[in-house]
Amino acid sequence: MPVSLDGKLVVALSSRALFDFEEENQVFEGHDDRAYMSVQLERLDRIARPGVAFPLVRKLLAFNTAEASRVEVVILSRNDPVSGLRVFRSARAHQLSIERGVFTRGRPPFRYLKALGAVLFLSANEADVRDALDAGFPSARVYPESARNAEQYPDxxxxxxxxxxxxxxxxxxxxxxxxxxxxxxxxxxxxxxxxxxxxxxxxxxxxxxxxxxxxxxxxxxxxxxxxxxxxxxxxxxxxxxxxxxxxxxxxxxxxxxxxxxxxxxxxxxxxxxxxxxxxxxxxxxxxxxxxxxxxxxxxxxxxxx
Known part of the structure; x- marks a missing residue:
């Protein structure tokens, strides 16, 4: 019987929304995706710092228990699969239970939201957010530089x-x-x-x-x-x-x-x-x-x- 995400709250987000890849993003904007891939590969064993959506993701995943899995978080990113290696390694190092990801290497990723059944898409890319909204999915462009203070209410x-x-x-x-x-x-x-x-x-x-x-x-x-x-x-x-x-x-x-x-x-x-x-x-x-x-x-x- 195939695995299904039916009945779960599915959140899809870009790697830049989950982790602080602002320095790496400057390489992408100043050069090309090959340079970006090279930097991410060089830093494969360097654990990425939490990004703006990290506290939200960590808390939502905490709704899952041994008895019931109610939340699914999926990486949906314009990054390439090589850069995705660092994303998954960093998620594992931060003890985030993220198992699924779609990496489109520069192509608009929003078309996969329907297959995922996502009820939220977070990205730093405005065009991707607009495409997702036009397709009927709750979506927002994150402000990577936002203040973060989520420790006041850890539960x-x-x-x-x-x-x-x-x-x-x-x-x-x-x-x-x-x-x-x-x-x-x-x-x-x-x-x-x-x-x-x-x-x-x-x-x-x-x-x-x-x-x-x-x-x-x-x-x-x-x-x-x-x-x-x-x-x-x-x-x-x-x-x-x-x-x-x-x-x-x-x-x-x-x-x-x-x-x-x-x-x-x-x-x-x-x-x-x-x-x-x-x-x-x-x-x-x-x-x-x-x-x-x-x-x-x-x-x-x-x-x-």
Whole structure:
């Protein structure tokens, strides 16, 4: 009988999201993939330092027990197979139970997300993230330079989400950008009983909810989620009602009315925060691991070479 990942929370991420390969990446950008391969081969026995997504991955894998394997982490990378040797060696040295990887040597890797059944893809490559989002997978471009402070809650995974264009669609954001705050507030008040359409990260919140339910009772890890949004009263109500209609919950909700999110995220201390606006991401990355979700009206499609 073939092995299956059905029923698991599957996270796919690039090697640069998991490990600190910024120095090696400079070689790639300044030369070519052959030079990059050579450097990685020379450093094959040098254990890579943790990258921005490392704490999140370590904590998610801790949900697995001898009785139940609930989380699968897969390396999905533009790296070549030779460079993949160092990735797997480093993962083993850090005691991360990562067994699977796909290395495409420069080709877009997003097409393998469907076969994996992934509910999250993290990469430092913006084009790959946009491709994955277009294909319907929750995806974010990581900020490799993000601050990392996940040791405060070693037995709890903490994930924070923006609302519009992340958990929800950008329907309301389009009204705001076209007609201003007054029109936005009126629109949300008039439509308070109508759930917002889902955004790209609803599937991840659903998967986390299932993981939380499956892990109830004595468990090595807990899960805590937060909604961190620029909405304020009375526009907050539609967001809360939408989550209720979906049958999903968050543990904390912050309706900040335009206040800087970074200071609040510093207090929540998530293992990862997801937002669609680069300004919020840049602020948040000073305090917590951050991923930019290139979706919605704030992220127009860019012409590619």
């Amino acid at each position: 709890e995974v903490r994930i924070a989400f923006d609302g519009d264009a992340v958990l929800f669609s950008d329907e309301a954001e389009r009204v705001y950008q076209a007609n201003g705050l007054g029109a936005f507030t009126t629109h949300e008040t008039d439509n308070v009983a109508s759930p917002l359409p889902p955004g790209p990260f609803k599937p991840l919140l659903q998967a986390l909810h299932r993981l939380q339910q499956a892990s109830e009772g004595p468990a090595p890890m807990r899960l805590r989620t937060a909604l961190v949004t620029a909405r304020s009263a009375p526009a907050h109500e539609r967001a809360v009602r939408t989550l209720m209609q979906w049958g999903l919950e968050v543990d904390e909700a912050m309706f900040l009315g335009g206040l800087d999110k970074g200071a609040f995220l510093r207090e929540f201390e998530p293992d990862f925060f997801f937002d669609d606006q680069t300004g919020h991401c840049e602020s948040a990355s000073q305090f917590v691991p951050t991923g930019h979700v290139a979706s919605g009206i704030s992220n127009p499609v860019k012409l590619r070479d």
